[in-house]
Amino acid sequence: MSASRAALRLQQVxxxxxxxxxxxxxxxxxxxxxxxxxxxxxxxxxxxxxxxARQVNMWMFEETIxxxxxxxxxxxxxxxxxxxxxxxxxxxxxxxxxxxxxxxKVAEVSDVYIIVIPHQFVDSICRQMLGHVSRSAVxxxxxxxxxxDKDGVTLFxxxxxxxxxxxCGALSGANIASExxxxxxxxxxxxxxxxxxxxxxxxxxxxxxxxxxxxFQRPYFRIGTIDDVAGVSLAGALKNIVAVAAGLVDxxxxxxxxxxxxxxxxxxxxxxxxxxxxxxxxxxxxxFEHSCGIADLITSCSGGRNRKCAMEFxxxxxxxxxxxxxxxxxxxxxxAATSKEVHELLTNRNMVGQFPLFTAVYRIVYEGESAxxxxxxxGSKS
Amino acid sequence: MSASRAALRLQQVxxxxxxxxxxxxxxxxxxxxxxxxxxxxxxxxxxxxxxxARQVNMWMFEETIxxxxxxxxxxxxxxxxxxxxxxxxxxxxxxxxxxxxxxxKVAEVSDVYIIVIPHQFVDSICRQMLGHVSRSAVxxxxxxxxxxDKDGVTLFxxxxxxxxxxxCGALSGANIASExxxxxxxxxxxxxxxxxxxxxxxxxxxxxxxxxxxxFQRPYFRIGTIDDVAGVSLAGALKNIVAVAAGLVDxxxxxxxxxxxxxxxxxxxxxxxxxxxxxxxxxxxxxFEHSCGIADLITSCSGGRNRKCAMEFxxxxxxxxxxxxxxxxxxxxxxAATSKEVHELLTNRNMVGQFPLFTAVYRIVYEGESAxxxxxxxGSKS
Numbered sequence: 001m002s003a004s005r006a007a008l009r010l011q012q013v014x015x016x017x018x019x020x021x022x023x024x025x026x027x028x029x030x031x032x033x034x035x036x037x038x039x040x041x042x043x044x045x046x047x048x049x050x051x052x053a054r055q056v057n058m059w060m061f062e063e064t065i066x067x068x069x070x071x072x073x074x075x076x077x078x079x080x081x082x083x084x085x086x087x088x089x090x091x092x093x094x095x096x097x098x099x100x101x102x103x104x105k106v107a108e109v110s111d112v113y114i115i116v117i118p119h120q121f122v123d124s125i126c127r128q129m130l131g132h133v134s135r136s137a138v139x140x141x142x143x144x145x146x147x148x149d150k151d152g153v154t155l156f157x158x159x160x161x162x163x164x165x166x167x168c169g170a171l172s173g174a175n176i177a178s179e180x181x182x183x184x185x186x187x188x189x190x191x192x193x194x195x196x197x198x199x200x201x202x203x204x205x206x207x208x209x210x211x212x213x214x215x216f217q218r219p220y221f222r223i224g225t226i227d228d229v230a231g232v233s234l235a236g237a238l239k240n241i242v243a244v245a246a247g248l249v250d251x252x253x254x255x256x257x258x259x260x261x262x263x264x265x266x267x268x269x270x271x272x273x274x275x276x277x278x279x280x281x282x283x284x285x286x287x288f289e290h291s292c293g294i295a296d297l298i299t300s301c302s303g304g305r306n307r308k309c310a311m312e313f314x315x316x317x318x319x320x321x322x323x324x325x326x327x328x329x330x331x332x333x334x335x336a337a338t339s340k341e342v343h344e345l346l347t348n349r350n351m352v353g354q355f356p357l358f359t360a361v362y363r364i365v366y367e368g369e370s371a372x373x374x375x376x377x378x379g380s381k382s
Numbered sequence: 383m384s385a386s387r388a389a390l391r392l393q394q395v396x397x398x399x400x401x402x403x404x405x406x407x408x409x410x411x412x413x414x415x416x417x418x419x420x421x422x423x424x425x426x427x428x429x430x431x432x433x434x435a436r437q438v439n440m441w442m443f444e445e446t447i448x449x450x451x452x453x454x455x456x457x458x459x460x461x462x463x464x465x466x467x468x469x470x471x472x473x474x475x476x477x478x479x480x481x482x483x484x485x486x487k488v489a490e491v492s493d494v495y496i497i498v499i500p501h502q503f504v505d506s507i508c509r510q511m512l513g514h515v516s517r518s519a520v521x522x523x524x525x526x527x528x529x530x531d532k533d534g535v536t537l538f539x540x541x542x543x544x545x546x547x548x549x550c551g552a553l554s555g556a557n558i559a560s561e562x563x564x565x566x567x568x569x570x571x572x573x574x575x576x577x578x579x580x581x582x583x584x585x586x587x588x589x590x591x592x593x594x595x596x597x598f599q600r601p602y603f604r605i606g607t608i609d610d611v612a613g614v615s616l617a618g619a620l621k622n623i624v625a626v627a628a629g630l631v632d633x634x635x636x637x638x639x640x641x642x643x644x645x646x647x648x649x650x651x652x653x654x655x656x657x658x659x660x661x662x663x664x665x666x667x668x669x670f671e672h673s674c675g676i677a678d679l680i681t682s683c684s685g686g687r688n689r690k691c692a693m694e695f696x697x698x699x700x701x702x703x704x705x706x707x708x709x710x711x712x713x714x715x716x717x718a719a720t721s722k723e724v725h726e727l728l729t730n731r732n733m734v735g736q737f738p739l740f741t742a743v744y745r746i747v748y749e750g751e752s753a754x755x756x757x758x759x760x761g762s763k764s
Contacts (some may be wrong), residue, residue, distance in 0.1 A: 258561070260556035261677055263680055295646040296642070298638075
């Protein structure tokens with residue numbers, strides 16, 4: 001069914017019953033964070049009063065796994081057991097969450113896309129969805145990270161919006177996926193307001209900020225809502241640089257005062273970066289008052305792999321590349337990579353001096369500067 | 383020498399040499415934080431260019447101690463060894479820091495009072511100093527805490543100011559005393575501006591914000607300056623309530639998401655409390671951007687005795703009174719006591735519902751509410 005036919009069908013259902021057709025939700029992605037998110041969404045769509053279709057479709061990249069001695073498809077095992085046995089083992093998902101491996105089909109039968117994929121797949125996912133998306137649909141990006149090069153900063157929510165021709169908001173917060181899946185009390189921040197700026201006149205007007213919040217709000221998962229899509233996305237990416245600095249301090253054994261100072265300075269630089277590159281679109285409160293800012297920073301600087309690798313970097317003297325191999329199974333250390341991208345951008349704009357902490361992290365990780373000099377590099381700014 | 387004679391003497395010296403007499407600094411108090419502060423100040427007054435008298439007098443409550451097998455006065459041992467062997471053992475202080483046990487004499491020969499004493503001694507110290515203080519003198523309170531009862535909130539900086547008839551600012555930050563003494567990189571916040579509001583026309587105009595900053599700024603101790611004396615003092619007291627909540631969460635084993643949420647909610651409630659009781663005198667940035675706010679909160683929720691006692695409270699089921707006795711050698715757990723005082727005030731003003739986290743801490747510690755209900759008490763506010 002094409003996008004326009006899907007929209008027509010939706011209208012027919014609505015006019016036939018007299019009541020608007022319930023909004024159909026898809027979760028695009030099924031890693032550990034995708035599964036935790038899909039579980040929450042499917043719990044909420046069981047409440048008919050919220051106006052969503054009960055069934056939530058989760059697009060799952062098909063894999064063959066060894067399960068109970070047999071080769072099985074991951075989607076089939078999920079739909080039998082309602083567990084993502086590969087990426088979120090032991091967590092039971094609701095019966096109304098259905099795994100599907102056909103992305104175009106998922107796209108066609110959905111009005112709301114919750115996108116939770118690794119950022120390197122954004123391009124190819126959007127390409128596959130294009131032509132199967134109704135122009136009344138909306139999206140919410142739960143993708144961590146931003147694209148930075150020497151020319152500027154690009155938000156993945158903007159990439160999705162441009163590629164699919166629909167509004168895309170963002171969700172980010174102090175959310176370690178396993179803790180959310182275990183229903184330990186957490187908060188998150190959603191920036192979602194399709195009416196803002198009036199750029200998407202075809203967006204289904206029922207999907208406003210409050211409706212999106214209702215899709216995620218649980219007794220154990222509390223939602224704050226704001227308008228600032230850029231701030232949410234920037235905070236979720238830039239905090240990784242600060243977490244590297246926190247790990248350096250922990251590795252040096254400098255104590256709680258120093259670490260708190262690093263986190264404070266880091267948060268102020270994060271906001272400053274947002275203001276420089278996105279102007280008043282970025283709000284101060286996003287960084288200082290919401291889960292996506294201060295709380296996510298605290299979580300990342302307390303635990304997390306950026307901090308851990310940076311600690312080992314100081315303690316062992318190994319290069320960050322070596323530690324990535326040893327500790328992250330080939331994944332990139334986001335905080336280090338982001339510090340490099342940001343440094344290239346700041347150098348190009350002649351703004352290095354405005355960001356002493358970001359710069360210090362880059363110099364220590366990539367230019368062989370001594371970690372002991374971290375606080376001297378900050379202290380020079382009095 | 384009386385206060386007026388002291389002022390006259392100062393003028394004579396100034397007119398005789400043609401240059402203004404250097405400002406004479408006293409540190410009132412010599413516990414661990416007082417000693418760390420006095421060490422910093424005395425390091426800075428060695429730089430003649432800053433315009434302070436080289437010698438810094440530290441008022442020390444006289445005690446007889448057993449030192450190298452003999453009964454000795456603490457002041458004498460300090461002045462011989464330049465170590466506070468009772469409260470900051472192993473830390474060498476500069477030669478120009480002199481311990482004195484005569485409070486009235488210290489008051490008379492000083493233009494700047496840095497006051498670092500336990501809050502319960504503020505009344506008696508001010509009473510002893512009164513009549514020996516020049517009206518051109520100024521003070522800076524490094525006292526942690528606020529006085530709260532059902533009628534309102536009183537800042538110790540205001541108490542000092544009213545009792546001594548001079549301007550009093552405040553200093554607070556993420557400052558574990560031993561780490562500062564060991565010269566580990568730290569930051570602090572000073573709110574000091576005698577010209578603000580023009581209430582102290584006799585204050586020595588040389589002692590402005592920049593001059594006070596110069597008295598504390600060290601390569602390892604970085605100073606942020608603001609005007610908001612109330613905010614600095616409130617943040618340093620209210621964060622202890624949040625640290626109790628953080629300890630409860632740690633005791634329950636709820637994980638990093640929950641703890642970060644508690645800290646975020648706590649910081650927002652701290653600011654709200656300030657705005658309710660001090661209006662626009664209190665600035666948002668004091669809590670979110672400065673060391674006295676976010677950074678001190680992080681330090682207290684990571685370590686510190688409030689967090690530790692609250693953890694044990696959950697794990698052992700013992701009462702807070704019992705844990706105070708066992709863990710704090712008779713000291714009061716500040717966070718618990720503050721939560722009670724704040725609760726009485728909020729009840730009296732019919733404002734309990736506006737502060738769910740502060741209220742939850744009070745109910746759990748004093749009214750037998752289950753710690754597991756902490757997040758339910760917060761979650762109800764959607």
